[in-house]
Amino acid sequence: xxxxxxxxxxxxxxxxxxxxxxxxxxxxxxxxxxxxxxxxxxxxxxxxxxxxxxxxxxxxxxxxxxxxxxxxxxxxxxxxxxxxxxxxxxxxxxxxxxxxxxxxxxxxxxxxxxxxxxxxxxxxxxxxxxxxxxxxxxxxxxxxxxxxxxxxxxxxxxxxxxxxxxxxxxxxxxxxxxxxxxxxxxxxxxxxxxxxxxxxxxxxxxxxxxxxxxxxxxxxxxxxxxxxxxxxxxxxxxxxxxxxxxxxxxxxxxxxxxxxxxxxxxxxxxxxxxxxxxxxxxxxxxxxxxxxxxxxxxxxxxxxxxxxxxxxxxxxxxxxxxxxxxxxxxxxxxxxxx
Amino acid sequence: xxxxxxxxxxxxxxxxxxxxxxxxxxxxxxxxxxxxxxxxxxxxxxxxxxxxxxxxxxxxxxxxxxxxxxxxxxxxxxxxxxxxxxxxxxxxxxxxxxxxxxxxxxxxxxxxxxxxxxxxxxxxxxxxxxxxxxxxxxxxxxxxxxxxxxxxxxxxxxxxxxxxxxxxxxxxxxxxxxxxxxxxxxxxxxxxxxxxxxxxxxxxxxxxxxxxxxxxxxxxxxxxxxxxxxxxxxxxxxxxxxxxxxxxxxxxxxxxxxxxxxxxxxxxxxxxxxxxxxxxxxxxxxxxxxxxxxxxxxxxxxxxxxxxxxxxxxxxxxxxxxxxxxxxxxxxxxxxxxxxxxxxxxxxxxxxxxxxxxxxxxxxxxxxxxxxxxxxxxxxxxxxxxxxxxxxxxxxxxxxxxxxxxxxxxxxxxxxxxxxxxxxxxxxxxxxxxxxxxxxxxxxxxxxxxxxxxxxxxxxxxxxxxxxxxxxxxxxxxxxxxxxxxxxxxxxxxxxxxxxxxxxxxxxxx
Numbered sequence: 001x002x003x004x005x006x007x008x009x010x011x012x013x014x015x016x017x018x019x020x021x022x023x024x025x026x027x028x029x030x031x032x033x034x035x036x037x038x039x040x041x042x043x044x045x046x047x048x049x050x051x052x053x054x055x056x057x058x059x060x061x062x063x064x065x066x067x068x069x070x071x072x073x074x075x076x077x078x079x080x081x082x083x084x085x086x087x088x089x090x091x092x093x094x095x096x097x098x099x100x101x102x103x104x105x106x107x108x109x110x111x112x113x114x115x116x117x118x119x120x121x122x123x124x125x126x127x128x129x130x131x132x133x134x135x136x137x138x139x140x141x142x143x144x145x146x147x148x149x150x151x152x153x154x155x156x157x158x159x160x161x162x163x164x165x166x167x168x169x170x171x172x173x174x175x176x177x178x179x180x181x182x183x184x185x186x187x188x189x190x191x192x193x194x195x196x197x198x199x200x201x202x203x204x205x206x207x208x209x210x211x212x213x214x215x216x217x218x219x220x221x222x223x224x225x226x227x228x229x230x231x232x233x234x235x236x237x238x239x240x241x242x243x244x245x246x247x248x249x250x251x252x253x254x255x256x257x258x259x260x261x262x263x264x265x266x267x268x269x270x271x272x273x274x275x276x277x278x279x280x281x282x283x284x285x286x287x288x289x290x291x292x293x294x295x296x297x298x299x300x301x302x303x304x305x306x307x308x309x310x311x312x313x314x315x316x317x318x319x320x321x322x323x324x325x326x327x328x329x330x331x332x333x334x335x336x337x338x
Numbered sequence: 339x340x341x342x343x344x345x346x347x348x349x350x351x352x353x354x355x356x357x358x359x360x361x362x363x364x365x366x367x368x369x370x371x372x373x374x375x376x377x378x379x380x381x382x383x384x385x386x387x388x389x390x391x392x393x394x395x396x397x398x399x400x401x402x403x404x405x406x407x408x409x410x411x412x413x414x415x416x417x418x419x420x421x422x423x424x425x426x427x428x429x430x431x432x433x434x435x436x437x438x439x440x441x442x443x444x445x446x447x448x449x450x451x452x453x454x455x456x457x458x459x460x461x462x463x464x465x466x467x468x469x470x471x472x473x474x475x476x477x478x479x480x481x482x483x484x485x486x487x488x489x490x491x492x493x494x495x496x497x498x499x500x501x502x503x504x505x506x507x508x509x510x511x512x513x514x515x516x517x518x519x520x521x522x523x524x525x526x527x528x529x530x531x532x533x534x535x536x537x538x539x540x541x542x543x544x545x546x547x548x549x550x551x552x553x554x555x556x557x558x559x560x561x562x563x564x565x566x567x568x569x570x571x572x573x574x575x576x577x578x579x580x581x582x583x584x585x586x587x588x589x590x591x592x593x594x595x596x597x598x599x600x601x602x603x604x605x606x607x608x609x610x611x612x613x614x615x616x617x618x619x620x621x622x623x624x625x626x627x628x629x630x631x632x633x634x635x636x637x638x639x640x641x642x643x644x645x646x647x648x649x650x651x652x653x654x655x656x657x658x659x660x661x662x663x664x665x666x667x668x669x670x671x672x673x674x675x676x677x678x679x680x681x682x683x684x685x686x687x688x689x690x691x692x693x694x695x696x697x698x699x700x701x702x703x704x705x706x707x708x709x710x711x712x713x714x715x716x717x718x719x720x721x722x723x724x725x726x727x728x729x730x731x732x733x734x735x736x737x738x739x740x741x742x743x744x745x746x747x748x749x750x751x752x753x754x755x756x757x758x759x760x761x762x763x764x765x766x767x768x769x770x771x772x773x774x775x776x777x778x779x780x781x782x783x784x785x786x787x788x789x790x791x792x793x794x795x796x797x798x799x800x801x802x803x804x805x806x807x808x809x810x811x812x813x814x815x816x817x818x819x820x821x822x823x824x825x826x827x828x829x830x831x832x833x834x835x836x837x838x839x840x841x842x843x844x845x846x847x848x
Contacts, residue, residue, distance in 0.1 A: 050382035051668030059382060077379065078746050081520070081537035088534055117527055118534055161794075167525035189793040191522040191786055196661040196668075197605040203659060204476040206794045219660050219675070223682025302389060306675040 038070040045101040047086035064293035091121035093275040105268035127278035131313035134269025135214040136233035140226040163198040174211040261328035287315040346694035359398035366406030377407035381669040393677040402703035412449040420551040427546040428613035432637030447580025449642040456643035457704040459595040460650025481799035484787035485808035493618025512777025522786040544741035544754035552758025558726040566722040594640040595647035602651020616644035
């Protein structure tokens with residue numbers, strides 16, 4: 001009797017362990033035979049830890065992608081090397097492995113342009129499935145900052161102190177390039193463990209300014225903790241209609257190309273990529289599936305509720321946007337190399 | 339404000355909300371027990387379910403689940419030496435040795451109840467701090483963070499036990515391990531050997547699992563006995579003793595909770611750090627520091643209480659500024675957006691009821707979870723009498739899953755195995771493992787905050803009053819043991835308690 005109960009305990013424990021391993025998966029029950037990927041398992045890799053924007057987009061997308069493809073989509077977090085690890089692993093994955101990664105395309109392209117260590121991929125060679133979103137970057141300062149407008153920054157005589165996580169990040173690229181374009185003294189303080197910790201330094205007055213994509217800034221702007229001074233795009237954004245854009249401020253002579261490259265870089269946004277040389281039928285099916293999922297009304301409603309912009313591009317359009325960003329002029333690449 | 343406080347309790351007690359919370363608790367309970375599938379990943383998986391919920395319901399579900407994972411994570415730590423969560427690692431140090439000498443019931447009772455007490459204290463502090471939430475968060479910056487990491491490092495001396503030199507050598511080795519990865523300032527990879535895996539440094543989860551659990555499983559394989567020594571088994575009534583222990587050593591519980599709250603507030607420092615600092619401080623202040631690592635009840639209490647209090651701490655910057663204090667809090671931030679809440683001043687005015695409801699949810703969820711856990715302890719403890727040959731395969735699976743699922747990287751398994759070998763070597767030749775871990779965790783942070791302090795303030799940060807106060811505290815803590823032993827020399831020595839463990843039990847092949 002004792003023996004049996006011991007066995008039972010071990011069995012239950014093993015079952016529980018198995019559940020733990022499989023916990024991330026769910027099965028699909030859609031129509032059969034819609035696409036060539038029906039019944040397949042597709043990995044949707046998030047290159048960061050749970051809780052960030054990429055994680056939210058991926059988990060938002062997964063159920064609708066499942067429905068559109070009639071496949072199982074498994075969201076996996078593979079944090080490491082500022083997102084480069086998951087991208088590099090995807091770059092060398094077998095072409096037909098059905099591994100996709102929601103890339104921080106800005107980070108990939110700028111790492112490649114800067115010839116950074118660890119950029120062991122060519123962004124143009126990924127099988128681009130499409131873009132999910134691309135928000136313009138926004139420059140903010142604390143709401144009680146001495147800088148009331150972007151003109152104040154332009155007139156600054158002391159160094160304007162920007163904050164960023166580390167070299168190569170979107171924040172870093174923007175806050176090193178923007179002062180060069182407009183010619184005001186600035187310094188970027190790096191080393192924060194995350195964008196949120198960096199924001200804390202701006203709020204407490206230890207630093208002056210922070211550049212992040214719009215959706216990462218919105219909640220702090222709404223709460224009144226920070227005020228937006230500049231949208232780094234040519235057109236004003238609906239959510240910040242009163243905030244000036246870079247179109248309102250002409251760059252220094254000879255810096256037009258740099259400004260253009262900076263905007264094109266942010267156009268690459270959050271995009272879905274597969275390994276290079278993906279079989280054409282798989283690529284077509286995945287592109288169609290992504291296109292179908294991203295137009296789903298329910299998905300769009302959920303995204304809006306979370307204040308996450310959806311700004312899709314097709315696979316072909318994404319390839320074009322990535323190519324354009326990679327064609328940045330040498331003066332731009334020189335700036336981000338250091 | 340008081341009216342809102344009690345109104346929010348009624349909101350949580352609505353039948354529908356309670357039902358949702360119980361569902362969250364049930365999920366959190368299982369996830370907490372299982373190593374690997376961590377609390378934050380589970381939260382992320384469950385996030386889509388809250389789209390149609392009211393704010394209070396959404397937090398009842400998610401927060402209820404999250405705080406419970408921290409509580410029940412201690413169960414596997416105590417019974418098998420495998421931390422159920424990365425933040426439950428310190429519970430292993432003393433909880434598992436207690437299990438080995440047949441005191442699993444007492445250790446579990448103490449760990450679970452101190453977890454609840456930590457949660458209550460954390461929740462209490464969260465409620466109290468509402469009026470000063472925002473200025474309090476901004477009062478801490480990189481210079482203060484740096485001083486706190488240094489404060490943590492001074493515990494290396496206490497954690498080294500009898501041989502301080504060995505402790506320092508292990509800590510120095512830990513510092514070297516902390517150097518691996520991209521340096522936080524310039525973004526240059528160090529000791530990465532062209533491996534992207536090493537860019538983020540050696541991950542703490544596989545390291546802890548290997549160093550402690552892996553080493554124990556290796557020993558269990560060699561010993562061919564069960565985890566708990568049957569001849570030494572005491573009655574399960576030890577649970578009651580464990581419960582009494584939490585009150586007998588109430589000051590350890592309170593101080594460890596306070597440490598958890600403060601460190602929880604700091605974004606980026608998070609749960610895995612605070613448990614080591616709380617543990618180190620408990621050993622430093624204990625009358626029987628020599629028992630730490632060999633089954634000290636105070637060690638179990640410090641780890642347990644700290645673990646849950648830090649969750650409340652990490653909610654504070656999340657609520658006040660939308661700056662999450664931990665990965666779990668970062669996922670909860672998603673729930674703010676989904677339910678249409680804006681972290682910031684609104685949470686302290688129009689949505690104050692939601693903020694207070696979080697306090698109640700933390701309290702209620704912990705009480706429910708611990709009550710259920712107490713009912714199950716008897717059955718759970720029986721697991722430790724299963725012969726090693728039966729248990730080892732199952733434990734190996736747990737180890738593998740635990741190490742792998744932290745970041746879904748196969749290399750983590752190799753790190754875990756390497757750490758297991760290191761752990762066995764350290765046990766066999768009596769080298770302390772905890773100073774090594776402490777240095778791995780704090781070394782990287784100390785470097786980060788030193789550079790940030792300098793970039794933000796140059797050398798002026800050294801003159802900040804808060805920095806000077808913390809510096810004085812560090813000196814006091816470093817010198818205090820010597821003062822105490824000098825003063826105590828005249829008096830008669832404190833007798834060691836009867837439950838002094840048998841040291842040889844921890845030796846390989848016994």
